[in-house]
Amino acid sequence: MKNQMNEDNSYIAQFLAGEEEGFEILVRKYQNRVLNIVHSLIRQDRESEDIMQEVFLKVYRSLRSFKQRSQFSTWLYRIVVNTVYDFLRKRRNFVSNEGILEMSAVTCAGPRDALLIREKEAMIQKALLGIPLKFRAAVVLKDIDGLSYIEISEVLRCSIGTVESRIYRARQFLKEELFKLGGGTI
Amino acid sequence: MKECIKECIRVRKLLSRYIDKEVGRSDTILIEDHLDVCFFCKKELRELSRVKELVLKKERKVLPQDYLVCRLRQEIAGERRMMKQESWLTGLEDFSRKVIPIPVTVIVLSTVFMILSSRQQLSEYPLEEHLLSGAQTTTETALGLMLAARD
Numbered sequence: 001m002k003n004q005m006n007e008d009n010s011y012i013a014q015f016l017a018g019e020e021e022g023f024e025i026l027v028r029k030y031q032n033r034v035l036n037i038v039h040s041l042i043r044q045d046r047e048s049e050d051i052m053q054e055v056f057l058k059v060y061r062s063l064r065s066f067k068q069r070s071q072f073s074t075w076l077y078r079i080v081v082n083t084v085y086d087f088l089r090k091r092r093n094f095v096s097n098e099g100i101l102e103m104s105a106v107t108c109a110g111p112r113d114a115l116l117i118r119e120k121e122a123m124i125q126k127a128l129l130g131i132p133l134k135f136r137a138a139v140v141l142k143d144i145d146g147l148s149y150i151e152i153s154e155v156l157r158c159s160i161g162t163v164e165s166r167i168y169r170a171r172q173f174l175k176e177e178l179f180k181l182g183g184g185t186i
Numbered sequence: 187m188k189e190c191i192k193e194c195i196r197v198r199k200l201l202s203r204y205i206d207k208e209v210g211r212s213d214t215i216l217i218e219d220h221l222d223v224c225f226f227c228k229k230e231l232r233e234l235s236r237v238k239e240l241v242l243k244k245e246r247k248v249l250p251q252d253y254l255v256c257r258l259r260q261e262i263a264g265e266r267r268m269m270k271q272e273s274w275l276t277g278l279e280d281f282s283r284k285v286i287p288i289p290v291t292v293i294v295l296s297t298v299f300m301i302l303s304s305r306q307q308l309s310e311y312p313l314e315e316h317l318l319s320g321a322q323t324t325t326e327t328a329l330g331l332m333l334a335a336r337d
Contacts, residue, residue, distance in 0.1 A: 035247050
């Protein structure tokens with residue numbers, strides 16, 4: 001982790017010295033992780049990409065004021081979560097049709113195994129979206145990105161105890177949702 | 187019975203951390219000892235582990251390496267162009283704010299000077315006489331004559 005921190009700091013130093021390449025390396029390094037977090041939190045493909053772009057633009061604009069008191073990744077994920085919260089606040093009552101359309105398209109075509117995988121995938125995503133955002137954010141950071149409880153507590157600015165209970169409650173919600181969607185089995 | 191429920195509550199609070207391998211040694215022992223004797227907590231552990239497994243198996247999206255970098259380059263270049271344009275316009279605005287008062291002041295001062303000088307020249311030259319002479323009447327002359335007539 002320390003290596004990664006030093007590596008990120010050297011890219012930041014490169015950027016601050018006027019070399020845009022430093023920023024581009026950071027983008028290439030984190031783009032998939034950010035995309036998967038955003039996608040797990042909001043589901044919509046096109047909007048996930050736009051949010052991801054907004055996140056990195058925010059990083060670009062404020063990297064000069066980043067104090068390096070925390071890891072770059074922690075700071076980045078904080079921006080990700082806040083940007084997603086803002087997006088969802090703006091579209092409080094949003095209902096996505098995209099996933100449903102995507103699902104039905106797969107249902108009509110594809111081989112049987114692929115179909116089952118996609119159906120399961122859609123079921124997990126639907127279950128994830130069924131749980132309250134603060135619990136969802138904690139479990140996504142843990143299981144999608146593999147952050148530790150300490151890192152999650154830094155990103156979400158709460159205690160480790162809170163992270164622990166949010167992840168536990170998120171998994172319980174997920175269990176109930178998956179039971180419902182899977183007809184009594186997970 | 188009460189003791190057992192108390193322990194169940196305590197263990198369940200720790201179950202997620204246990205699944206994530208984030209518990210200390212003493213808590214691990216406590217949880218494992220309890221799981222050996224509690225069917226319900228064992229079932230809960232199995233189900234929560236399955237949930238974690240399913241989320242872990244969730245498909246991960248992978249972007250082409252330079253996809254986002256290209257999008258960002260375009261966006262940043264656009265922003266820079268906008269900023270340049272804005273700063274050019276602001277500069278022009280500042281410049282005009284500084285420069286415009288100079289000719290205005292010059293015009294005002296020269297008008298005042300001309301009025302005063304024509305007033306001095308025409309102090310003994312009445313307005314009626316000037317009008318009857320058929321000479322060209324400029325604004326300055328007229329004003330000077332009127333002021334002189336008033337005096």
